[in-house]
Amino acid sequence: MQHPGFRFAGIGSYLPDEIVTNDDLAANMDTSDQWIRERTGIGQRHVGGSTSSLAAEAASRAMKRANVSPADIDQLLLATTSPDYICPGTAPAVAEILGLDCGALDIQAACSGWVYGLVMANGLLLQGMKRVLVVGAEALDQITDYTDRNTGILFGNGAGAAVVEADPTGESELLGWDMGADGKYVSILYAEHGDVLKMDGKEVFRQAVTAMQRSASNALEMAGLDVDDIDLVIPHQANVRIVEAAWKRIGFTMEKTGMRLEETGNTSAASIPLVLDKMLDDGRIREGNTVMFLGFGAGMTWATAIVRYAGERS
Numbered sequence: 001m002q003h004p005g006f007r008f009a010g011i012g013s014y015l016p017d018e019i020v021t022n023d024d025l026a027a028n029m030d031t032s033d034q035w036i037r038e039r040t041g042i043g044q045r046h047v048g049g050s051t052s053s054l055a056a057e058a059a060s061r062a063m064k065r066a067n068v069s070p071a072d073i074d075q076l077l078l079a080t081t082s083p084d085y086i087c088p089g090t091a092p093a094v095a096e097i098l099g100l101d102c103g104a105l106d107i108q109a110a111c112s113g114w115v116y117g118l119v120m121a122n123g124l125l126l127q128g129m130k131r132v133l134v135v136g137a138e139a140l141d142q143i144t145d146y147t148d149r150n151t152g153i154l155f156g157n158g159a160g161a162a163v164v165e166a167d168p169t170g171e172s173e174l175l176g177w178d179m180g181a182d183g184k185y186v187s188i189l190y191a192e193h194g195d196v197l198k199m200d201g202k203e204v205f206r207q208a209v210t211a212m213q214r215s216a217s218n219a220l221e222m223a224g225l226d227v228d229d230i231d232l233v234i235p236h237q238a239n240v241r242i243v244e245a246a247w248k249r250i251g252f253t254m255e256k257t258g259m260r261l262e263e264t265g266n267t268s269a270a271s272i273p274l275v276l277d278k279m280l281d282d283g284r285i286r287e288g289n290t291v292m293f294l295g296f297g298a299g300m301t302w303a304t305a306i307v308r309y310a311g312e313r314s
């Protein structure tokens with residue numbers, strides 16, 4: 001039997017309207033717009049909405065772009081670290097809003113979750129499914145203390161989604177991938193039940209750079225590609241200094257890099273598809289481009305996917 005391929009049929013994203021600027025934060029804590037911009041690259045973040053409502057909006061945009069109806073979706077994978085409830089998962093609520101009639105489950109791999117979802121979707125296509133909806137959505141304002149300058153400067157809300165479908169020709173856009181986790185680092189970024197995020201920022205920074213380098217290298221090896229073969233790279237949007245430090249080791253340039261951090265802050269599992277959607281809108285990703293998605297986050301977890309984009313919008 002010929003293996004089905006993997007292709008992006010449609011991408012969509014959504015940011016809630018309400019914006020909190022760095023100056024807004026500086027009114028409630030000892031920080032400044034200048035410090036936040038220089039040390040992180042963040043200028044503002046969006047807040048408001050629930051994870052299920054943000055996810056459903058991004059997903060319906062992706063389905064529209066893919067020109068598919070709810071009946072065409074065989075599985076919903078929702079990556080989130082800020083679910084509506086501890087139990088049940090948020091994916092069934094999203095499926096209900098969208099009118100899906102299929103399996104629906106959450107992936108909790110923090111900021112790496114959407115890239116984990118892509119790789120898992122590929123597995124489901126190999127099992128015979130035709131289309132999988134992979135969403136990353138976060139209402140991080142629910143678990144962020146916006147008076148704590150250690151964490152409150154970083155996080156915001158948003159959602160991004162992709163419809164991925166089996167390509168009967170067997171041509172696959174997914175060229176290589178890597179997923180990993182190291183539970184030794186649970187305590188450097190966590191939220192207890194009913195509480196807000198706590199973080200050892202310096203240690204997260206250090207571990208993120210190491211994880212990105214290792215994961216990119218593993219995925220490149222699987223794809224049989226070199227750093228120079230990657231046309232564009234979309235890293236998890238956490239801190240521009242983390243990206244610059246990792247790129248020094250890996251060999252990527254900022255010119256090749258998709259960034260939306262200034263506008264969104266850190267939206268965890270939503271950050272990579274939010275950038276992907278914007279780059280497609282801006283015409284920065286073109287048919288045939290080789291694109292790397294590179295995520296890392298609490299856990300620690302990390303995940304990389306390398307895709308050759310076959311084209312979804314003109």
Ligand code: UT7
Nearest residue numbers: 030031032035039040111149153201202204205238239297
């Ligand atoms: O998805 C993963 C999520 N988490 C992350 O990616 C976090 C990764 N870590 C980071 O992004 C950075 O470590 C932070 C942005 C959290 C902090 O930046 P930093 O460059 O590591 O700052 P620092 O903790 O070394 O602090 C430097 C100085 C200190 O003052 P002194 O001791 O030099 O006088 C801090 O007290 O900056 C001070 N400081 C601040 N000043 C104004 C720390 N936070 C702030 C702040 N505003 N928000």
